[in-house]
Amino acid sequence: xxxxxxxxxxxxxxxxxxxxxxxxxxxxxxxxxxxxxxxxxxxxxxxxxxxxxxxxxxxxxxxxxxxxxxxxxxxxxxxxxxxxxxxxxxxxxxxxxxxxxxxxxxxxxx
Amino acid sequence: xxxxxxxxxxxxxxxxxxxxxxxxxxxxxxxxxxxxxxxxxxxxxxxxxxxxxxxxxxxxxxxxxxxxxxxxxxxxxxxxxxxxxxxxxxxxxxxxxxxxxxxxxxxxxxxxxxxxx
Numbered sequence: 001x002x003x004x005x006x007x008x009x010x011x012x013x014x015x016x017x018x019x020x021x022x023x024x025x026x027x028x029x030x031x032x033x034x035x036x037x038x039x040x041x042x043x044x045x046x047x048x049x050x051x052x053x054x055x056x057x058x059x060x061x062x063x064x065x066x067x068x069x070x071x072x073x074x075x076x077x078x079x080x081x082x083x084x085x086x087x088x089x090x091x092x093x094x095x096x097x098x099x100x101x102x103x104x105x106x107x108x109x110x
Numbered sequence: 111x112x113x114x115x116x117x118x119x120x121x122x123x124x125x126x127x128x129x130x131x132x133x134x135x136x137x138x139x140x141x142x143x144x145x146x147x148x149x150x151x152x153x154x155x156x157x158x159x160x161x162x163x164x165x166x167x168x169x170x171x172x173x174x175x176x177x178x179x180x181x182x183x184x185x186x187x188x189x190x191x192x193x194x195x196x197x198x199x200x201x202x203x204x205x206x207x208x209x210x211x212x213x214x215x216x217x218x219x220x221x222x223x224x225x226x227x
Contacts, residue, residue, distance in 0.1 A: 035213040037155075044204055044217040045155065051211055090155055094212040097171055099145075099157035 002026060002095045004102035011108040016081050020105045022091030023073040030067050034074040035092045038085075039104075045090065049076060083109050112136040114205050114218035122199075124227050128192040132205030132218060139186045143208035146179065146190045148201040149220070156201075158190065160208050195225045 003025035012018040022034065034052050037045035047056050049065035052074070064077045074093075078085055086109045091102040118130035132144065145160035159169035164181045178191040192199060202222050206214040 033211040033213070037214075044220050045214075046217070047213065047215055050209075050213040050215070056215065092155075092213070097168075099160075099170070099212055101155040101157065104154045 002093075002098070002100055004091050004093060004100055006089075006091060006102040006105045008103075009106040009108065011110055012081055014081050014083060014109055017077060017079040018081060018107065020076045020078075020089050020091075020107065021073050022075070022102050023071065024093070027072075027095075028069065029072045029074055029093065030069045032093050032095065034065065034067065036063075036065055036074075036076045037090045037092065039088045039090065041087075048089075078107075081109050085109055112207060112216045114207065114216060116203060116205050116218045116221040118221060118223070120222055120224060122195055122223060122225050124196055124225055125194055128190070128195050128199060128223055128225075130190045130203055130205075130221065130223070131187050132189070134186045134188070134207075137207065139181060139188065140183050144179075144181070144188045145206045145208045145214060147204045147206055147214070147217075149204070150198075150201045153201075158192075158203075161188070197225050197227070199223070200225045 005023045036049040038048045039045040048063045053065040062079045088104045090104045113135045115133045122128045143160045143162045146158040161167040161179045169177050176193045181188045202220040204220045205218045207216045209215045
């Protein structure tokens with residue numbers, strides 16, 4: 001079964017840049033689009049990146065997404081970190097029969 | 111502005127059937143794919159399935175034998191039924207709209223469902 005692996009947690013200081021990785025367990029992650037969702041405590045997820053690198057309306061351009069085929073991974077980069085960015089972040093993709101979420105990464109902004 | 115609202119019993123007995131409804135406003139329900147996603151306590155997100163007009167459905171292979179989704183167009187609602195529930199089905203259940211290449215642009219606030227023994 002295709003899986004997406006994320007680091008359990010990352011931390012960085014306000015104003016800095018952080019990158020969260022999402023590595024495919026098999027196949028080519030570049031074959032299907034990757035999305036990223038932000039989930040603050042007690043709230044539903046919201047989309048910050050869709051179709052690898054597209055930002056929904058209202059998401060600041062501090063958020064960016066990319067794909068690295070050589071490492072079979074996707075990345076979410078957040079620049080100019082703010083305390084409000086502290087949340088869980090989930091990557092998501094799909095294969096022929098399933099929609100898959102990564103296990104999530106807890107971002108701490110300290 | 112599209113809005114989704116989940117509703118249904120918060121407590122279900124083990125071995126019985128979990129039933130939830132999602133009410134859609136701000137978008138024609140017969141023009142989009144609609145999905146259910148759940149999140150177990152302290153865990154990550156798990157896709158349950160999606161459907162289009164009750165005609166085209168796709169379910170998570172691990173849940174497929176127990177899941178049914180349907181649309182009631184006249185009420186702008188879609189539903190989820192999970193049969194033979196166990197404690198492992200205890201979770202917050204979200205309904206969401208699926209767009210394009212399998213991404214979810216709008217989510218409900220979620221509803222907690224607990225399976226009791």
